[in-house]
Amino acid sequence: MPLPCGNRVTRLPDYLIKKGLSYVSKHIAIGVPFLFNRKCHLSFCRKVVSSESAFHQIQAMEVEKPWLRSSESDRYSKELDVAVKVVQMVSSLCERVQEHLISESNEQVKSKDDNSPVTVADWSVQATVSLMLSESFGSENVSIVAEEDIQTLTKSDSVGILEAVVKTVNECLAKAPDFGLTGPVRPLGTTEVLEAISRCNSTGGPSGRHWVLDPVDGTLGFVRGDQYAIALALIEDGEVALGVLGCPNYPMNKEWLNYHHRYYRIMSKLSSPTSESWDKGCVMYARKGSGEAWMQPLVRENNRLGLSNLARTIRVSSIDDPALATFCEPVEKSNSSHSFTAGLAHSVGLRNQPLRVYSMVKYATIARGDAEIFMKFAKAGYKEKIWDHAAGVVIIQEAGGVVTDAGGRPLDFSQGIYLEGLDRGIIACSGAKLHQKIIRAVDASWDSSNL
Ligand SMILES: Nc1ncnc2c1ncn2[C@@H]1O[C@H](COP(=O)(O)OS(=O)(=O)O)[C@@H](OP(=O)(O)O)[C@H]1O
């Protein structure tokens, strides 16, 4: 089921609006689940909606469609709908911040106590997602496990960056209607923004619903003008129910990936490519058990296309011959042993150079069939966090792939913020055959490794 990702409101004569609304109401009244033809429904809405209030009426009706809750296959429809829109919204925020970071200065980057980087974007995305989920589901119903806290942000030397966060959040919230969402009626103050960030301090666990957010995954890639992702997932009773990955620098068309990120920058200075020709970013999403994963282009301010019409299903690669397969891994060898994976690649017969990509875009490459294997072997003692994996895992699985630890067991999202009990590392593959070969190779070489 493709989901909407934004609507531009254009003024049309009143008689058309009425006609449009009565068309929608009629279909609801006679119980025609025009969800079956949601593409048509959305492009229809885009054509007939002439004011924000009319648009919100249609949205409200959309939310109350009874059939969304009536069948198991439509479970989490509303949650996924909201999650995709929110990720679209904050992907735009990240693009603006990244552009600014690259062209202006490094003042918007800080180091956390563990020396890892954090930026205006990380905090602003976390605040915005927290606010929009509360707005959509009621703050009392929303538990969020997320990476950032306000410790560094409230230090005395962070006054400038805190101001930038509040400004960035308010600018983003003001654009909520462009994405089919409702933002607050007035700009938020510093305390409210800090509260929104701090509220994401849930520790998850085996029962109940928990949203899991990595506001900017691959912050290092982000500050370097390279790949990064916004990752939002919903865990219910310890299982990942849905996942959304915003990948603002991962093009819809694989071909563009061959160009280095610097090329983007040069290109955007030479000409300002339209999103139609450039197609630079995408959002991917999936619901557990649906057997489908989807991708659609990022909503851009200059993008008035019928974006939901451009949503398409994605599928993992059908390549199962190691000689033809490509594996991807983290860019930084401090995050995953490049020498160990090189040994595995050799023993399994992988011939292609590894694709080193920052962030959960690695999960996206497998889900979309741009690579066949993703491996991560962190140093002993490092504990993987659930927000670095939840969204990517469900998207790969629904796209037809396999994700386990190196012992072949599924990742356990039920034990709080860490993937407790993870056996050695993470292996995601497009299919069972490659997966089995990698697992065997790990077993054969683990004892002689330094890991
Ligand atoms: N020491 C160590 N070992 C393993 N993993 C670590 C380590 N330190 C951090 N992290 C987590 O890695 C996240 C970034 O992973 P990537 O796959 O993007 O790594 S890389 O930047 O491409 O090397 C990164 O996510 P973000 O902080 O969201 O960028 C961290 O959660």
Ligand SMILES: [Mg+2]
């Ligand atoms: Mg991360």
Ligand SMILES: [Mg+2]
């Ligand atoms: Mg992060």
Ligand SMILES: [Mg+2]
């Ligand atoms: Mg981080």
